[in-house]
Amino acid sequence: MGKRIMIDPITRIEGHLRIEVEIENNRVKDAWCSGQMFRGIEMMLKGRDPRDAHHFVQRSCGVCTYVHALSSVRAVEDACNIAIPDNARIIRNLIHAAQFQHDHIVHFYHLHALDWVDIVDALKADPVKTAKLSANVSGRPESSEYFKTIQDKLKTFVSSGQLGPFNNGYWGHSAYALPAEANLMAAAHYIEALKLQAKAARMHAVFGGKNPHPQFLVVGGVTSVRDLNIDRIKEFEDIWKETKAFVDEVYIPDLMAIASFYKNWGAIGGNNEAFLVYGDFAENSSESRLLMPPGFIRKGLGVEKLDVELITEDVTRAWYENSTPSHPYAGKTEPIKGEVAYNTDDKYSWIKAPRYDGLAPEVGPLARILVAYGKGDATAKNLVDQTLKKLGVGSDALFSTLGRTAARGLETVIIGDAMGNWLNELRSNIAKGDKKTYQSWTMPDKAKGFGLNDVPRGALGHWIEIEDGKIKNYQYVVPSTWNFGPADAHGNKGPVERSLIGTPIADPKKPLEVLRTVHSYDPCLACAVHVIDPHTNEIYKVRVV
């Protein structure tokens, strides 16, 4: 047996993720992905008013509050047969798209970039050369003085021993490939992105009433009645334009520049054949046309029609009482009685194993780009082909950690561009005198429904059953359940587990390569408990066992 290493927790953004890998001959031979926290919010929803569900579910996650609320109201709208007004559709699109713009930028720069960028090495860079590099590759070139200032700021952090967010990184690791000048340029953009993301978050507040925790969503539409005017639209548009400029001029050029040094990662971190997309961003009132097309890929780039009846959840290897795999409508959340034991040969996670037609599809930006590409969507096809050409890699490189990270950037562009059209639509509706944002409805005694959307991390679905006007059953399957789920009864492993197998590891004590792939999925396990503890800060652990 190879050497096993465990990384726990992978992220403190949300929840507790543990990754264990077995290494043999400097490669990952096997991998286990474990959610270390029980999520049982569904149990809390039983007996409540369906109209209140979204207030609860949006608290289940600290990053994607809005998207859970959206799935939840959609589930109730489906159950109660409600068609929302056109303006509500557009405003929901805009806010959801704003979430994508914010989330993906933060992910690239603040959660993923340091897997590729050696921030300490940036101190060695020549600011004059960095300025030249930025003139060549960046859409927003800066002077050598600017880069010198950034470098001095970094120096202050490093020399004070206070690396802050950069602490405990694997600086100097042999797997870092960027020249010092590129590292400095990326470090500068890390800081620019911090400033930008603070602004981008404000898009939510325009129609959302407040941010965080926007409160404009209701079953039947949105409540942004007073925001339906030219001034508010302009306010949103101004931030959107600034965000879009950052994506076009900084994010995408950085992505391409960094990727060009890591082309070998176009053959690492893939291993998934199946991909699932629910689709999102309705382009018309009937919601028959979606900006992100839905679909399922069994292998290659052939796209099948989405059939939500084929979704089941398996709990054989998760800490729930054993039962046959069931569709979310019939889903149960029954944690095993007594203590749970982490055992990679048996049960090892709080995450269930969702399956589509028995397969374990990957969800998220890569799945969405592949489905759009496979369906021949002109915008996606054009962008993907250009990117592959620029990098000088074949379409095989899409199925990898590099492809996953690039796909996230490309869809930021696609969604960002579409936002301009929705703003125009909203303007023209107002000009026509259409200011309707809510469709009234009545609660049925008995009903069933589901709400799907595709959110920054992937396919998200909520299923609800209503009886006597109250919630009888509620289940949701979140993107991280799809990606970070464990093996199933047949031994089929989850997408992240599969992706890790075969990854080269230069130093088992510093498993940077594992983090690259895990972070490329944008890990986010719901329901973080948040406390301040001045004495026992959790230690980021890498254990060699």
Added chain:
Amino acid sequence: MTSEILILGVGNILFSDDGLGIRVVEKLLENYQFPDQVSVVDGGVLGINLLGVISHAHHLIVVDTILNKGKPGDLHRLAGADIPNRILAKNSLHQVDLLEALTLCQFLDHVPQTVIVGAEPMDIETLSAELTSTLAAQVENVVLMVLKELEVLGVPWKEKKISNGCHHT
């Protein structure tokens, strides 16, 4: 137009006492009036996503549950050096929570003066939208702690209505 003082409640209302910060903020919004330079924000568990609001504040009053080697319900106030320093704690690789969001403010050349007030929790693991009775009994006291912080900063506030057990002149 930017507010200089931010009262930020953080925590997850679905995990019993972890919701303390949010419950305190709800009470503040319900019962008190503040001048324009004060904003009161329900931050949930948003971590770095709070950077936008934090980076505008000169003074930050965080309300949260605090594990400080006390008994459940004990009130705590952390300021200055008492605030756990992620920078030294070797805690994170790329992960960012509220404290790291504060650290990141250094890059924006704007670190708000921060104080954290709250109470020792009894139960932050049970899935419940209610505080334990021990912590529920302290909500009003934590509210008073926040108001006191405002007084120290010389910021006036008003009660919206007179209610029992709560007074101010």
